[in-house]
Each structure stands twice: as C-alpha cells, then as structure tokens.
Amino acid sequence: MNVPDRPPGRARVAADAALGAVFAAALAVWAAAIADSWGGGYWRFDCAAGAVVCLIALVRRRDRLRAAVAGLAVAAAAILVARFAQLPGEPGPAMALALSVLVGSAIRALPVLPAGAVAAGGFAVAAGSLAAHKTSPGVPAVIVLNGTGWLAAVAIGLGLRLLDARRRAIAEKVRRDERLELARELHDVVAHHITGIVVQAQAGRLVARKHPEKVEGSLAGIEAAGSDALAAMRRVVGLLRDADDAAPATPGPEQLSELVRRFDGHGPAVRLRLPDGESVWPPEVTSTVYRVVQESLTNIARHAPQARSVTVSVAQDRQAVTVEVVDDAPPVAARHHHRGGYGLAGMRERVEALGGTLCAGPRLEAGWSVVATLPVPAGEPR
Structure with a gap:
C-alpha cells in the first residue's frame, strides 16, 4: 500500500478546484450532446458514472493505486452496462479525462510493477x-x-516520472557532496586545534x-587549547549531526527551524524569518538554501565568536528564493581571510550551478x- 501524500497546499487545492471545474463542464457538455442526439434520459447514466470516476480522480492523492483501480473498475462496468442496455458508448469525455488523470498519476508516482499494471x-x-462499439451517434468520437x-x-x-527521478538523483548527489563537506569540516577543526596542542x-x-x-603555565595553555578544540568540535558536530542534515528531503524551508534551534545552543542567538504560507521548492533548491544557512552559521560559530x-x-517570489544570513560581530582583519575559504567557494559553485547568485562580505x-x-522553476508537481 502506498503512503498517502502530504496535505495539499494552496497550489494543490487550486489545481484540484480547476480540475473539478473542467470535469463538471465536460459532464454538462456531453449530457447536452447525448440529450440532443439520443433524446430522453439517456444522459443520466453517463453523468452518474462519469461523476463517480471524476470524484475518484480528485481524491487520488490519498492512495493512487486504489484510486486508479477503482476508477478503471467503474469504467469497465460502465462499458458493459452501456453495451447491454443499449446506452451511449462509454467512457464519455469526462470519464475519459478522469481516467487519464488517474493513470498518469499512477504511472508517475507508483513503483514500476503497480504503475505498469495500471x-x-x-x-x-x-x-x-472499442470492442463494445456498436454503431450509434457520437460513439466513434468517444473511442478516439x-x-x-x-x-x-x-x-x-512517464515524462514526469523521469523528471522526478532526475530531481531525486540531484538531491542524492547533494547528499554525497554534503557528507564529503562534513568530513572536510571536521578535518579542518581537528587539524587546526590539535596542531596548536602539539x-x-x-x-x-x-x-x-x-x-x-613555568611548567604550570604551559600546562594551562595546553588545557585551554584542548578546551577550545572540544568547543569547536561540539559546535560543528552540533550543526552537522548526521547525514540527513546535509540535504533535507522536504520541499520547503521547514528544516531550517531545526537547524537554527541547534545552533542557538552553540553560538549567538539567531532570529529566523521565513516566507508566509507554504513554500514548495524543488529538492535541489531546498538543499542549497539549507546548505547556505548551514555553512554561514558554521562560519559564524568558528570565526565570529x-x-x-x-x-x-x-524570502520568496514567483521567480526566486532569496536567503540572507547577517551577524553583528565587530570587524576583525584576520576573520576576512577565514570567511573567504573553500566553504564560501563551495557555496558559490552550488548556487551558480542552479543559475543563482551569491554575495558575501563584511558589512559597512x-x-x-x-x-x-x-531561481525557482515555474510549475511544481501536483
């Protein structure tokens, strides 16, 4: 059994509302066409069966496999009833459109075998x-x-399935890159402080x-250096605690709150400002925003005590997501060099790889x- 989708946001509600309006229009137009060509109440069966499949299509995200099976079963039953009761051919346009939505949605989201079965x-x-076709007004158009x-x-x-697979591959690559980044980060912290202790x-x-x-003073210096090493390692490990932190899979900014919460225990107070409403981003944008904030907070913990x-x-508009991290540390000449290291270069490469821009430097x-x-691509998956 497939897991139900996340609760729909405003975009999904609007899309389903538009789809429901299309279904209703198709039912009304086809009912009028049947009444005009067949006369009487022949349109009632088509509208009833079509409405059932359309409703199933509108709630497909709860369980795509069961929804597709139910819609196909209703359509098959409608074909048989229409054939033996001498009714207009089924599925009608509204039902055919709803079946297309169910089948396409299942092919996109389900595992290979269930998707192939649907x-x-x-x-x-x-x-x-086609097999149940019997010469009657309007039926050939229905078959086509x-x-x-x-x-x-x-x-x-299939096209959307391939697009989703590509996005997952990008997200997985980001995860691998983040694990390597974590290893380099820990290496830098350990090497710097252990060298001082030696x-x-x-x-x-x-x-x-x-x-x-003067031995006691030397031992005190070694002790202080060891304490600094432990504190620095705790800050880094506190920010980058596990592999999942490297590339959140959620399609928006939810994980930033958890990142900031952890940082509050290892550095200065952080105020987080997120866009109003639900934000849905592609995985590569989500992970990059997370990485920019993560790297910036790590630099503050290390170089701006x-x-x-x-x-x-x-902030987010229709075209782009903008993330800004600002601290109020006093200017220190040595700090500028550290802030311009490979971490900043890695952030810049990742942002520019997605067609974005990154600016970093001291404030006036x-x-x-x-x-x-x-940039955020237009049109997210339904």
Missing part, C-alpha cells in the same frame, strides 16, 4: 470501449477520445628543562553578510 488496465479499458487520453496519460506520466606540548618540554617553575546575534531571512557598520538568490 497502464495495462487503462489500455484494457480503451480496448474494451479514450485512446488519445490513454496515450497522453502514459506519455505525461606545538604547546613541544614548547612545554623545553620549558620543563630550562624553567621548571564575538557575534551577539544572527538574522536568517528567507559591523558583521558579515551572505546573500544567495536561487
């Missing part, structure tokens, strides 16, 4: 409509419509031979600013 079922319904609808459903479903220990040996009375507050702002008054703008 596609075969759609073909069987289209073939059954059913075949065309099935072909369109298969083509669109140097102080070597100096302590010399002090012990020449000035024994004097910062008292950090503001993370995420105080602190550091990182601003990334990422």
